[in-house]
Amino acid sequence: MSLLPIHLLGDPILREETVPVTEFTDELRTLVDDMFETMYAASGIGLAAPQVGRRERLAVVDVEGAKYALINPEITLAEGKAKAEEACLSFPDVYGTVERATRVIVKAQDVEGTPYEVDATDLLARCFQHEIDHLHGKLFIDYLSYLKRRAALAEWEELRKQYHGTVRYLKPGAPADDDAEPSVSEA
């Protein structure tokens, strides 16, 4: 397995539509394994293919041990509404409050191509929505008001100076970039 570089806000791939996965190959399974490893190394709870520079319609999630490879995921039911703070591995340390459904049913395929359905609530439901948005070029800052989005982008302009270019490389065995435990899980 290998750690993949994480593409940062400013990289156009984060705004592109993904392509449905049609072949469930060993290459796909390796990509999924690498994405899990990268997500854990970054101390994240979710990671979508565009965040590692890929166009497959695929994301990985691990919320408190509830672990899923979401291939070609679709939300088939969304209900309830709640606001909570979110963060994203593609622009670390920028936070924003986003209203999301509190329960979603997601239909997806696993790494073998077998269809499955998950009924998720609370943080898992929020994480699914955040990742599925990534697969359609959407980021959590898009939900912020004009002023809050502008403030978040200004913050990112400062924070991004510590990275070189639009890609962030993780160090193996070193969880996260800083010693402070983030108050909000990044995805």
Ligand SMILES: [Zn+2]
């Ligand atoms: Zn994200």
